[in-house]
Amino acid sequence: MMPRAKLKAQKVEAAGALLAGRELPAGGAWITKARTAAAARVASMGLPSKRDEYWRYTDPRRLTAPAPEAAKLHVTDDEAPLFDGFDRLKLVFVDGVFDAQASDALALPGVEICTLADAARTDLHWARDLFGALEARGQAPVERSLASLNTAHATEGLLIRITATPPKPIALVYRRANLAGDAMVHHVIRVEGGAEATILENGPMAARFNQVTEVDIADGATLHHIRAQGRDHERAGITHLFAKLGAGAQLKSFTLSANGALVRNEAVIWLDGAEGSAHIAGATVGDGAFHHDDTVFVTHGAPRCESRQVFKKVLRHGAVGVFQGKILVDQIAQLTDGYQISQSLLLDEDAQFLAKPELEIYADDVKCSHGSTSGEIDHNQLFYLRARGVPEDRAKMLLVLAFLSEALEEIADPAYADDLRDRLESWFKRRS
Amino acid sequence: MAALDEVQLREGVDRETVETVQSMAGTYKHGWETEIEMEFAPKGLNEDIVRLISEKNKEPEWLLEWRLDAYRRWLSMESPDWAMLNIPEIDYQEQYYYAKPKSMAEKPKSLDDVDPKLLETYAKLGIPLKEQMLLAGVEGADEPRKVAVDAVFDSVSLGTTFQKELAAAGVIFCSISEAVQKHPELVKKYLGSVVPQNDNYFAALNSAVFSDGSFVYIPAGTRCPMELSTYFRINAENTGQFERTLIVAEKGSYVSYLEGCTAPKRDTNQLHAAVVEIVILEDAEVKYSTVQNWFPGDENGKGGIYNFVTKRADCREARAKVMWTQVETGSAITWKYPSCILRGDEAQGEFYSIAIANNWQQADTGTKMVHLGKNTRSRIVSKGISAGHAQNTYRGLVSMHPKASNSRNYTQCDSLLIGDKCGAHTVPYIEVRNASSRVEHEATTSKVDDDQLFYCRSRGMDEEEAVALVVNGFCKEVLQELPMEFAMEAQALVAISLEGSVG
Numbered sequence: 001m002m003p004r005a006k007l008k009a010q011k012v013e014a015a016g017a018l019l020a021g022r023e024l025p026a027g028g029a030w031i032t033k034a035r036t037a038a039a040a041r042v043a044s045m046g047l048p049s050k051r052d053e054y055w056r057y058t059d060p061r062r063l064t065a066p067a068p069e070a071a072k073l074h075v076t077d078d079e080a081p082l083f084d085g086f087d088r089l090k091l092v093f094v095d096g097v098f099d100a101q102a103s104d105a106l107a108l109p110g111v112e113i114c115t116l117a118d119a120a121r122t123d124l125h126w127a128r129d130l131f132g133a134l135e136a137r138g139q140a141p142v143e144r145s146l147a148s149l150n151t152a153h154a155t156e157g158l159l160i161r162i163t164a165t166p167p168k169p170i171a172l173v174y175r176r177a178n179l180a181g182d183a184m185v186h187h188v189i190r191v192e193g194g195a196e197a198t199i200l201e202n203g204p205m206a207a208r209f210n211q212v213t214e215v216d217i218a219d220g221a222t223l224h225h226i227r228a229q230g231r232d233h234e235r236a237g238i239t240h241l242f243a244k245l246g247a248g249a250q251l252k253s254f255t256l257s258a259n260g261a262l263v264r265n266e267a268v269i270w271l272d273g274a275e276g277s278a279h280i281a282g283a284t285v286g287d288g289a290f291h292h293d294d295t296v297f298v299t300h301g302a303p304r305c306e307s308r309q310v311f312k313k314v315l316r317h318g319a320v321g322v323f324q325g326k327i328l329v330d331q332i333a334q335l336t337d338g339y340q341i342s343q344s345l346l347l348d349e350d351a352q353f354l355a356k357p358e359l360e361i362y363a364d365d366v367k368c369s370h371g372s373t374s375g376e377i378d379h380n381q382l383f384y385l386r387a388r389g390v391p392e393d394r395a396k397m398l399l400v401l402a403f404l405s406e407a408l409e410e411i412a413d414p415a416y417a418d419d420l421r422d423r424l425e426s427w428f429k430r431r432s
Numbered sequence: 433m434a435a436l437d438e439v440q441l442r443e444g445v446d447r448e449t450v451e452t453v454q455s456m457a458g459t460y461k462h463g464w465e466t467e468i469e470m471e472f473a474p475k476g477l478n479e480d481i482v483r484l485i486s487e488k489n490k491e492p493e494w495l496l497e498w499r500l501d502a503y504r505r506w507l508s509m510e511s512p513d514w515a516m517l518n519i520p521e522i523d524y525q526e527q528y529y530y531a532k533p534k535s536m537a538e539k540p541k542s543l544d545d546v547d548p549k550l551l552e553t554y555a556k557l558g559i560p561l562k563e564q565m566l567l568a569g570v571e572g573a574d575e576p577r578k579v580a581v582d583a584v585f586d587s588v589s590l591g592t593t594f595q596k597e598l599a600a601a602g603v604i605f606c607s608i609s610e611a612v613q614k615h616p617e618l619v620k621k622y623l624g625s626v627v628p629q630n631d632n633y634f635a636a637l638n639s640a641v642f643s644d645g646s647f648v649y650i651p652a653g654t655r656c657p658m659e660l661s662t663y664f665r666i667n668a669e670n671t672g673q674f675e676r677t678l679i680v681a682e683k684g685s686y687v688s689y690l691e692g693c694t695a696p697k698r699d700t701n702q703l704h705a706a707v708v709e710i711v712i713l714e715d716a717e718v719k720y721s722t723v724q725n726w727f728p729g730d731e732n733g734k735g736g737i738y739n740f741v742t743k744r745a746d747c748r749e750a751r752a753k754v755m756w757t758q759v760e761t762g763s764a765i766t767w768k769y770p771s772c773i774l775r776g777d778e779a780q781g782e783f784y785s786i787a788i789a790n791n792w793q794q795a796d797t798g799t800k801m802v803h804l805g806k807n808t809r810s811r812i813v814s815k816g817i818s819a820g821h822a823q824n825t826y827r828g829l830v831s832m833h834p835k836a837s838n839s840r841n842y843t844q845c846d847s848l849l850i851g852d853k854c855g856a857h858t859v860p861y862i863e864v865r866n867a868s869s870r871v872e873h874e875a876t877t878s879k880v881d882d883d884q885l886f887y888c889r890s891r892g893m894d895e896e897e898a899v900a901l902v903v904n905g906f907c908k909e910v911l912q913e914l915p916m917e918f919a920m921e922a923q924a925l926v927a928i929s930l931e932g933s934v935g
Contacts, residue, residue: 003510004510004513053514331852331853334852344864346864346866346867347867348867349834349837349866349867349868350867351867352863352864352865353862353863353864354862354863354864355860355861355862355863356859356860356861356862357858357860357862357873357875358857358858358859358860359847359856359857359858359875359877360516360855360857361847361849361855361856361857361877362854362855363849363852364849364850364851364852364854364879365852365879366849366877366878366879367877367878368876368877368878369874369875369876369877370858370873370874370875371872371873371874371875372860372862372871372872372873373870373871373872373873374832374862374864374869374870374871375867375869375870375871376867376868376870
């Protein structure tokens, strides 16, 4: 075991080396203040290390290396992009850079949108109290220095303020053109009291990406977040979703992830107001050299809130699935209802599932439970279908889809869930 | 819970518990001290102390080297910080590492020669050191149950009962210091083979300074004719206890081993860092039960034992089986993870635990199930209860290695909170590296059910009785795995530990 002081010194040194000679992007006073503070956080925390307990199951080196590894482009011409059939406000990023030409105009009733690049040039912006602030709050009790790195250096992203329920969803579409793109994207979303909005995200962002999304959901507001990270076999990336919820606010976030050399999706959720509700769900399909990590931290900081974490992973051919989830219930958060389930289906001997589902509870009148299972396809279920004349491949596919469905059911609007389910089915048909 | 279950709660075990609670006025009944002249090694820890302990035990050269090696490794290690424990800095130079009653200067030939004061201590604790005596609470049984006892007082073993009868069966049950003299080849072969010296900080410390503990050897094909038991008593002030227990179960053998421990009430904290190693060969089975009742500190969190324990069973060969059962009610700080290495094919490991933390106690305890062999099975049932200002954490690992095909694990950990100033936490690690194994983990956290309390209260129980009863029901799955002698004590302890936590 390396002494703790030495490990810390190594991490700090690695951060220093990475940032040496790297100037902070230019901008107005508010953003410069946020970036400077974030850069100081990176310098004092250092970069994550495989020896950190928090990175026990995922090696962060591809994310912290000075330059990204090249990743072959994955051609998906044979299928229409997800959510294409929906009426939406489409905003396109190519290799993590906003593409105004390919995007719709930044106008939607009830919504104020501007790019981070434009906002950075202003002296004052509504996002000043949120940009980097939620990320900074998310540095305890565990350090997430890659998110601070993003706050300090990201120049791309969107600042979205929803003042009234918009008529259609806002769709962020990521495309990749570069073999070795290194994207840093930082979004801020604020949903004002009583409004309800849907944010869609789709596509592979870049060969390597570091995305931070800070979300503030005011009292009584609702945000639906549906993300499909696309098929992209060699990419590596990390995303952080920091969300705080006011009284009676709701968040429903769902992520579909398929393949990729390394993807870590972190969600850090604070239920700050009474009777808030946060549902974080994910479905993962891994085939081959694939490492997928869902790390979720939900803090109940007010009474009578509800949270659900539902994560399902189907893995084969050496794919590794990781789930680290936590429900923390503060002393004040009486009558909490917390639920967490993480399950994996291992389709062959090479797949791995590594999980750390945690509860940390300081209030006595709560109902919290978690479950985690791992195993192969249930032979009895398979036998049942086979006995009814379903061919083995089809029977297996049906069982895998049924397994993933529990996570898809966390999506409120069944139209999106169906779109994702159809896509999964077409992938399985092609692969099997 | 169905009404039927509640009726069952009322009948059977729980009535006894409630009566036991009523019969005991104090909260920690083993808090008295035996006044006796002691011989101490000089305070502090250095190589000379390690040499002194080795010399006192008349150890061979290899063991001294083994200890010194451990000590040097310990110096380069750091105290672990990952547990959810707030451990004040421990000054290892402010402790005594060896304390022995003066009357034990010459080793008594039999228990009859032991200082009566010491024997009284055990009588007062209810531990029978006379062979005709039986453990309290089991009188009236059809056939008297015999339990052989090794009594460890601070750093030395006073003696072991039923030695002759055990020897006739080929069983070796003695203190580890005696085993070093009489069975050096066995000790040399197995010592450190399950928990190596540098396994962790506290295991390294123990390896350097362990003074006594028990040694058990069950020969092939032997079913140990009685239950074996070791009773640990810390008595001297500012003295750490560092016992080391080694159990070897040869092919096809069986033994049930019980361990109990208490300490006087003191304002200062005392250190206890033990190591238990169990080697289980083909078809053998070991059942290890602990009732840990070290002084937990007073209601303001003053005093109490710091309990850092490494316990591990190595199921080396096919169909070896181990079962850990623990009732953890004592200690100011508990850091303890009895583990099972399921190396042989079809090996089995079981872990049943009740951890109760009240007042300012902190417990971080659980198990590791490391599945290496094919078709291995493990089961974990953990019940954590927090009251007062206490923090109680279940921490466990279930690891299915790539070659451990067709293995199974089932884990259930439930936490109960009594009062809104305490905490209950669950930190499981689940690592599945092959597809044919199945792992299931479930955990719940809740408070004492109001409906169940109401049910009891409406039948005339006062609140404290009612809580004791519901809690005992919550713990039932674990309590029923304990040997009878311990089950009685454990049930009483569950109620006592929670006294004063209601209202």
